[in-house]
Amino acid sequence: MSVEIIAKKRNGIINPIFNCQPCGAQFAVIGIKDCIGLVHGGQGCCTFVRLMFAQHFKENFDLASSSLHEDAAVFGAMDKAIEGCKVLAVRYPNLKVIPMITTCSTETIGDDMESVQVRVEEYLKKEFPDRDIKVFPIHTPSYAGSQVQGYDIAVLTLVKQLAVQGTPNGKLNVFTGWINPGDVNELKYILSEMGIDTNILLDTSNFDAPMLPDKSGFACGNTTVEDFVDSANGIGSIALYKYEGGSAAEYLDTKFKVPAVVGITPIGIANTDRFVQQIAKMAGKEIPDSLVIERGRALDAIVDLGHMFLADKKVAIYGDPDLVIGLAEFCIELGMKPILVLFGDDLGGYKKDERVLALQEKVNFDMEVVCNADLWELESRLKEKKIELDLILGHSKGRYVSIDYQIPMVRVGFPTFDRAGLWKYPVIGYKGAEWLAEQMANALFADMEFKKDKEWKLNVW
Ligand code: SF4
CATH class of the missing domain: 3.40.50.1980 (Nitrogenase molybdenum iron protein domain)
Structure with a gap:
């Protein structure tokens, strides 16, 4: 009974779990009001990411691109970034912040984004003296890190650029x-x-x-x-x-x-x-008391399901590291066995994360934690019959593993484009625990019916 923490041994990635750094930065900036992120790179760095967000939320929202072409690789693209900021300021009278999100191409070209910031600020001061529009770069070269670090860098940059000490606010x-x-x-x-x-x-x-x-x-x-x-x-x-x-x-x-x-x-x-x-x-x-009652409701729902349907079920989990760690801990709490946990990069020092190390104390089964993993790490173990699974927890990009190997799956995390409205439901808090436990049970119930495996239990439960 052990927890083995390893790194993927292959070079290259087959079916990645994550997207690149600029994707994470774009997710961060869409959370800000009166803000349009300008993705400084080829159009696809914005378009495909925006499409994925739109597929996940089924909503429409603004993100912009400086839309580079071949000439930018030779001559640089600072003027494109400046032009992009100008267009946004002119078109959107309520705009208050333009984070310029760099990409692999513009970081490789070496565009001096701090100088772009100065030049755009000069323009805004001259053309819109009554408006206060903040402009600054968020450096997210995509050959370093992943969407996880991109999100983190973006929030850190926003705080560094905007936070100002004033009167304590009690918040x-x-x-x-x-x-x-x-x-x-x-x-x-x-x-x-x-x-x-x-x-x-x-x-x-x-x-x-x-x-x-x-x-x-x-x-x-x-x-x-x-x-x-x-x-x-x-x-x-x-x-x-x-x-x-x-x-x-x-x-x-x-x-x-x-x-x-x-x-x-x-x-x-x-x-x-x-x-x-x-x-x-x-x-x-x-x-x-309201939260104590809510906790009690979640416990009641879990007791109804835990020992009869969830206990000992073998689970694979992949996705954003904090989500994955939280899900693994919750599965253990429910008596389930998260035998395979996949982190989509190797950059966060997950091997030393005290929550990952603490799993060692909690499990009475063999568990494998793979850093820098891809979805092939999951599929190959199934293909080679190295593991058997009852359930998969992860985002929609792993859906074909679930379909091909007929393993029930609960979509959780980002993106979940092949199920309706999942993003409206919480997985955090007591309500989230209740919802998640019931989603997992329902996925197993549907699978029992589909495979005609002990489905009679559902009549007498
Ligand atoms: S990897 Fe580079 S080119 Fe591809 S979307 Fe990300 S930033 Fe753009």
């Missing part, structure tokens, strides 16, 4: 990490039940955009530039995801003495308990 900064709007709503619910005044960085809850009679149907983030400015004045910061937003919380701690707690990901009952206790301590609040 708790909450760095969400790459979570779904349903998770943000659950987070806001927990915080409001506890009476905690918060600064949510980044609030994507508006991505469930209604279709209105005036035909406005664009989704945009809820976090304002002012929220970032004010993040230096909070009573503390909590980052749900260590690898996506953790650096920004730590920066505020070092630079402005805003104490940070990083990496309590409230997935599952025990982790949500820790999260709720931690924010109660930071904000000096009591835990209300």
